[in-house]
Amino acid sequence: MTVMGAGESAKYSCARLNDICEVVLDLDEKYNIERKKFGVVTPTDINYFKSVLSEDRVLTDESEVMPFNIDWIKNCRGQSQVVLKPKTVEEVSQILTHCNAKKLAVCPQGGNTGLVGGSVPVFDEIVLSLALMNKIISLDEISGSLVCEAGCILENLEQHAKEHNLIMPLDLGAKGTCHIGGVNNFEDILKLYRSAKLSLGEILSAFEMADAAAIDACVSSLKLTNPISSYPFYVLIETHGSNETHDSEKLGGFLEQEMASGLILDGTVSSDPNKIHAMWTLRESISTAVLLDGYVFKYDVSLPLKDYYKLVPKLKQRLGPTARRVCGYGHIGDGNIHINVSIPAYDKRTLEMLEPFIYEEVAKLDGSISAEHGIGFRKPHYIHYSKDATSLQLMKDIKQLMDPNGILNPYKVLPD
Ligand SMILES: O=C(O)CC[C@@H](O)C(=O)O
Ligand SMILES: [Zn+2]
Structure with a gap:
């Protein structure tokens, strides 16, 4: 079963956001930072990249490069003029060896669904898109280990695992039985969570909350349906064990108990994939809905x-x-x-x-x-x-060891 994941909601939101969001601020303008002394890409560099990759995997046309400069929430815009799309580790290695020698900064980019400006360049860093590195290398059905390239998207991995009767442990889409309920204050949510852990134990696979303002964004801006009446807080509880009948009986018993106790005021429960999908869509669309x-x-x-x-x-x-x-x-x-x-x-x-x-x-x-x-x-x-000086120094030392010229995703993660 597929539930709307970050990628899908990104596609959806971009279409809507294009209508309403004309202003994206360049990162240096917004945060007032200075470009570090990296090299500048020259025609010789471009020719070298074209010799490593085929010509069509070196993008320099402004309109082709632009989507790689802007994050999906249209919060940040970089100024890169080159996007490289390697297909193999060897190609990545050749590109990075060249960039390191010429001190050309590089911004590696996966799905560009990041929310903290980490996935887009800040100045003219070369975008190293991993989109074409999407092969699944191996799946060991006994140990359950899956080896894949860095640009694989979760939905494809999920599908592959499913074909072998396995699930991704990061699986956002494998749903068993799901409940959405309205709970009066936040203290009740905590009581409910404790109780859910006790009663549902190992089959409890998700316990999500949203307040009224969050759900209202989905209802008013995206016209999604809230399956229950209005409440100050909502929870989405999901169970996912190995025996569907047993799981839904257990969840049913828990819900009955907590409706009687008054911790849950109203709710709907389902094992029907379409209804579960609708419940998760409501929860997972909040991020997009608020952007509107x-x-x-x-x-x-x-x-x-x-x-x-x-x-x-x-x-x-x-x-x-x-x-x-x-x-x-x-x-x-x-x-x-x-x-x-x-x-x-x-x-x-x-x-x-x-x-x-x-x-x-x-x-x-x-x-x-x-x-x-x-x-x-x-x-x-x-x-x-959140991190003390010692931890920060250790992180800087590791970065220095692996990237002595600091060309990989500069201006991100570690402070100067
Ligand atoms: O947009 C956000 O703030 C959160 C996005 C995502 O992590 C979620 O849980 O919906
Ligand atoms: Zn989240």
Whole structure:
């Protein structure tokens, strides 16, 4: 079964966003940073790349290069003039040897679905697109190990694993039985989570939450259907064990118990793939739906569960009417919350109200400033809120060892 993943929602949102989002700010303009002293690509370099790759895998035409310069949420735009599309490790190696000798900076790019500006160039770094490195090399059915190239997309891996009666452990699409419910306050969600872990144990495969503002974005902007009435908070609970009848009986029993206890006020449950798909689409479309408000500041932080939702009301209060929407949603099971703040159009004053405030608050609560989206371009200067000087030095030493000229994805992850 396929559930809308990041790639699919990206395609969908780009079509919609093209209509509403004319302004993408260049990264140096937005963040006021200076280009480092890397080499500049010359016609000789281009000829060399064409000799390594076939001509059609060296893109220099502005319109062809542009999509590789802009991230899918249209938050960041780099200024690269060359995209290279290797097909083999040997080709990558030849390109990087050349770039290293000439000190040409390189931005490796996968699906370009990143949310922190890590996947697009900042200045004129060469984009090394891994899109054509999409071969599955081997699958050991006994150990369950799959070896694949770096540009494989999850959906294809999922399909391949399925043909061998296996699933991807990162599988976002294998759904068993799914429930979406309305729960009154955040404390109830935590009680429900504890209870779900106790009652459902090993078959609990997802426990997601979204607040009313997040679901409202899907309903009002994307016209998706919310299968239950309006509540301040929603949870999506999914079970995925080896015996479907047993799993749905177990989930059914749990839901009955928690509806009687009042922790769940309303809900719908299904094992029908189409209905499950609709439930996940609602949850996984929030990210895209909020983008249609205008400009979105996206935060991806992890917090101790007792404090998981604390920042959302705090930010609402801090921003007042400046914000069009402040919403929180995410993966309770992982302790990750996505806080999205939307405003009609990009505005530096709002950015200054949000940062570093939000990271200071996360640090006070003993959380991490990056949960699952990474540090990318947007967070290196805040990494010290979550990592101490020793850890940072170790990370810098490893980077120095592997990339002594610092040509790989400069301006990202580690602060200068
Ligand atoms: O856009 C976001 O902030 C979160 C995206 C994604 O990680 C999700 O869980 O929906
Ligand atoms: Zn997420």
